[in-house]
Amino acid sequence: MSPLHVLQFFIFSVCIHLFSIFTYLVYYYDLFTSSDEILEEYDFIIVGSGTAGSLIAHRLSKDTNYTFVVLEAGGEGHTFHSIPAFGPLLHGSVFDWQFQTVPQENACLAMVNSQCKQTQGKMLGGSSKMNNMIHFRGNTSHYVDWFHGKFTKEYIEEHLNYIESNVYPLHNIQYHSQISDVVLNAAEEIGYKELNSQNNLGFAKSLLTQRNGKRWTTSDNFDTSKYVLTNVLVDKLIIEEDKCIGVQISYPKRVKLFAKKGVIVSAGAYNSPKLLQLSGIGPVDILNSVNVSVIKELPVGKNLQDHIGTGLDLVLFDTPQSVGMFDIMNLFHVYQYFVNGTGALTTPGCEVVGFVSTDNHTVPDVQFMVLPVGITADRGSHLRKTLGITDFVWDNYFSKLFDKHAATFFTLLLHPKSIGEVKIKSKDPNLPPKIDPKYLSHPNDVKTLVNGVKILIKLVETDAMKAIGGHLNEKHFPGCENYDIFSDLYLECYVKHLTLSSYHPVGTCSMGPRESKSSVVDTSFKVIGIEHLYVVDGSVLPTLPSGNINAAIAMMANIFFENTIKSRLSLNENLFCKNSVLDDLIFKVCPVR
Known part of the structure; x- marks a missing residue:
């Protein structure tokens, strides 16, 4: 990393660790009182x-x-x-x-031990x-x-x-980057209307469960x-x-x-x-x-199903999109949140949702969740750990994007055919259950997710996206170097490696x-x-x-x-x-x- 990136990593790490210490104090105070x-x-x-x-x-x-x-x-x-x-x-x-899946055969290959994290409150x-x-x-x-x-x-x-x-x-959503409006224009450019109650397919800005900017x-x-x-x-x-x-x-x-x-x-x-x-x-x-x-x-x-997807830092921009780590830490935005319930601290992360059908039906089979930042936003201080990304993948793919401005167009499989299961490991209630979702074990799921990424590629290649410097990350994902970039075989390899639960x-x-x-x-x-x-x-x-x-x-x-x-x-x-x-x-x- 460059000296600037090292400094950024240090600042983000200090802030995140302070928040973690505060969280531990809250937890144990509640526990013992x-x-x-x-x-x-x-x-x-x-x-x-x-x-x-x-x-x-x-x-x-x-x-x-x-x-x-x-x-x-x-x-x-x-x-x-x-x-x-x-x-x-x-x-x-x-x-x-802090649950995680058992090692997956067809998915999560970019994660430690091929295990996907399963965050649950x-x-x-x-x-x-x-x-x-x-x-x-x-x-x-x-x-x-x-x-x-x-x-x-x-x-x-x-x-x-x-x-x-x-x-x-x-x-x-009341605080967002310019991406949200541009994505709606880009979606219209490739034939998708704005989402409404009469239309199952299309794109729209996120509707949130918030009161005065606070999570509700x-x-x-x-x-x-x-x-x-x-x-x-x-x-x-x-x-x-x-x-x-x-x-x-x-x-x-x-x-x-x-x-x-x-x-x-x-x-x-x-x-x-x-x-x-x-x-x-x-x-x-x-x-x-x-x-x-x-x-x-x-x-x-039995019958375990989950919305899984891909697309971390797949879309890059020439300029930052105004919702980054330093925006969150900006004291003026802190003031806005606590006084007016506005500003960057109210951001949900996901600014736009989109629903498409990859087989020309009226019922969507793929969802897009558009986030103006990527996993590299915190320079590896927290987000990569919560997903379990391996050091090899991080060093050879994500860390190469520090000089870029990445966004995540999370491409989700809505109706998977892969079915998993949950079972207890022993009579001890303190042990976590064994979670085996069998992600992407059904070939139709791989095909649908690949077709979803293809629609994403069309979205990024629109005039609306190009006007703000949007383009695809053309660096080969580790493990998929033998395939032509964005070919069907490459995308199959990509989704199997970078598999993420929603x-x-x-x-x-x-x-x-x-x-x-x-x-x-x-x-x-x-x-x-x-x-x-x-x-x-x-x-x-x-x-x-x-x-x-x-x-x-x-x-x-x-x-x-x-x-x-x-x-x-x-x-x-x-x-x-x-x-x-x-x-x-x-x-x-x-x-x-």
């Missing part, structure tokens, strides 16, 4: 405070008198952690589960504290299929409307100090006679908590199947291999008909064959939505509340009696199926 009162019994126990768990908690606190508690394995965090630009700094921190708010805050409805016809006709498209859209009016404050999650909607216990790991579910009656936790000693009306597991697509398997619900061969007694055989952990895992507790061999929960979110046990999070999605998954998860959590909890409350009210004994009887006589 937590003294929340804990009851032995509640009406509902919610495991996990992510998008789904917190939304259900919000509705419970607002619309019912039920007692409940949210058990969060991570810490509370700090208001500084809600600064949008700081989201990537939480990746790999104590507020991240381990804090109040879950992964929504680390994402790009993008709110996108996706194709609602897919959601109708998930429920197998139980709900109409109009009904689902009503719930999306509720989410957008009552749960999330939604705002257009469903956990911001209710009194978490009253209803949430942080740093509480749920060891297993307590199941007696095919009925879930509570959970066993470490707090800090082993304690049992009981739920009169239900346990709602909202721990995410990796931890929800892990908890079910630890509790004896899952494939017999997996449970037998770790000596867990089988309570109910279900395909828990951290949208779904499917491991799939929803479906009770008679289906692929279903873990029914269309009421109840675990099949186990009373009073529900799973409500991304793990129940049987397929991926056509876009960022946060809106879809929030919608499904709201449907769960309305049809499982509020409907039972309404039944009680219609009987002109709010007696708790009768209320309990209703839940016993009329369990949700």
Whole structure:
């Protein structure tokens, strides 16, 4: 590195390490000072405070008198952690589960041991504290299929409307580079319109879940100090006679908590199947291999799917694009954020989203997420570590771009045919699950992703992009030197090496008909064959939505509340009696199926 780059690396490293030290102090202060009162019994126990768990908690606190508690394995965090630009700094921190895949045969070849990192939030708010805050409805016809006709498209859209009016404050991106406008012009140049509710294909600036420039999650909607216990790991579910009656936790000693009306597991697509398997619900061969007694055989952990993509620092510019590390550190921008809720600190990272079809259909199969900075922006002080890029790849590809101005046009596969699985390694709840997504194991996925990169190349070669000095990075990616640059064979090699997760895992507790061999929960979110046990999070999605998954998860959590909890409350009210004994009887006589 040149002396200038060394100086930049030093400055960025110091700032990032100071933030890390602050994050550790926040985490351990919360860990050692937590003294929340804990009851032995509640009406509902919610495991996990992510998008789904917190939304259900919000509705419970607002619309019912039920007692409940949210058990969060991570810490509370700090208001500084809600600064949008700081989201990537939480990746790999104590507020991240720090999961990674097993070595992949067909993907992640540029990463250490061919393992892709799987960032998942381990804090109040879950992964929504680390994402790009993008709110996108996706194709609602897919959601109708998930429920197998139980709900109409109009009904689902009503719930999306509720989410957008009552749960999330939604705002257009307010601080962005010139790239965002240019990309929209470039997209129009190659035939794509601006995205709207009537058009599944096209490009648009990001719509964000923010309030006054601050990251906003469903956990911001209710009194978490009253209803949430942080740093509480749920060891297993307590199941007696095919009925879930509570959970066993470490707090800090082993304690049992009981739920009169239900346990709602909202721990995410990796931890929800892990908890079910630890509790004896899952494939017999997996449970037998770790000596867990089988309570109910279900395909828990199967059907793992994820949005994966490529394209780090593939697009270069002749001049900087005004959203870089020094912009984030600029004291004037710090002032703007804390006084006015504006400025560079409000940036979501992703400024533009685009949806295209590589096979001329009306349903998109590739998504673009346009970020005006690349992984080289911090000179290797943090971002490369969170992705696990090998030293060889870094030294021979990315570090050569320090004199350039790189951007990332993240090209994502929306509907992968490659299916993986999650399974526990042992009976120890402290061990991470074994995650094998089998990325790019299906040849159609490679083909679709390659065709997506080809569309990106067309986008970059437009007059609009050339006008601001946009061009492709024509340096061969390490491991792909034997192929002509940007040929089909080169691109196949490229996507297999530089494979990146967008951290949208779904499917491991799939929803479906009770008679289906692929279903873990029914269309009421109840675990099949186990009373009073529900799973409500991304793990129940049987397929991926056509876009960022946060809106879809929030919608499904709201449907769960309305049809499982509020409907039972309404039944009680219609009987002109709010007696708790009768209320309990209703839940016993009329369990949700």
